[in-house]
Amino acid sequence: MGDARTDEALMLAYRDGEAGAFDVLYGRHRAPVYRYLLRQCAGRAQADEVFQEVWMAVIRARAGYEVVAKFTTWLYRIAHNKLVDHYRLSGRIGEYEAPMSEVESGEAIALPDAAAETPEQVRLRQEVVVRLVEAVDALPLAQREAFLLAADGELSVEEIARATGVPFETAKSRLRYANARLRQLLVDLRR
């Protein structure tokens, strides 16, 4: 039976010495955080490294933790900072800070439900997954991050702005452009 406590309550419990609270928190967020990093790091080894740094930072910061924002905003803020450090070390920081370009938006298709798939649909779903991942990987870093924070981290635009340390309008633009590009991809696949 899952723990009904909020992320924030769990983090406070962990701060006060309840190790089990961390297990629950980690279980909730390990996969989304990992995907968020994997899609932005150059490879799995780097993603593993940054992932570990993120959670170690959470552990180290436990003593001073106070609820001033959603836990996920705080968590992804740490992840964002570690990622920027990674970009700096790997010489990709210029790529992350590159200005955005305009993208057209369009109609898109939804991925088929895996439970009721025909062989053709299975093939299509697999292709969509591959292309979607490629498309996300092809996004400019800042847009990709905004998309991943919204899709994997389930953050709102305001929370994305906080996590990445940019103004609300900047976060909103990044997310809008990212979504538009991906929608375009899905439209192309349907044709």
Added chain:
Amino acid sequence: MSDKDLYENWRRAGREEPPASLDARILAAAHEAAGETKNPRRPSWIARFAPVTVAAVAVLGVALSMRVADESPELRQSLPPPAAPAASSRAAPAAAPAEKTSREFPAKAESRSDRLLRDDPAAASADARDSLELRGEAVSEAVPDADAAVPRRKRAAEATLQPRAPAAPAAKLGAAETAEPMDAASWLADIERLLAVGETERAQQSLQRFRIAHPGYPLPESLTTLGTK
């Protein structure tokens, strides 16, 4: 297609997870840190040396207070003069009047620490300090430090041997016109002499000072009435 649908598609597509070894490492670190939060780890050397440190501080504190009391004239004034009859008879066997007085007016019973101090000053001070500390009492002048005790006794004996010296005793007692002796018996003899030559007022004043210096010391019959005048 809404943004929400897009995100749903993305989540369905994503299957990557961190390796189990990484999970284990992070969870182990988290549990270790939580243990530290619950039971903040104290370096073992602190636990080992804490009692020694406390004892050392206590001994230093006592030694310091002894030294201050010994060297501060104001503090010395507030203390009873060290030339008690018993001490003077011990320290100066050649001082005949003192011995005589000791026999005539038996000194109050020696305390355990006094006896020990006579036999072994170092053992006495340690023993008495221990007993006071065990009772939770402040260790003060009553329990002299071994190093400090010997010179103080020596000074007391010297003072007894030179009762007419113009130094400390009179100044301590506030007797401006007479150098009253440190030795109780000699002092009483002086008072009796003053009384015999008709210096009753001076004899009374001297007796008042004597009582301050030697509270509880038995007075000879010749002076008991003077004290009540």
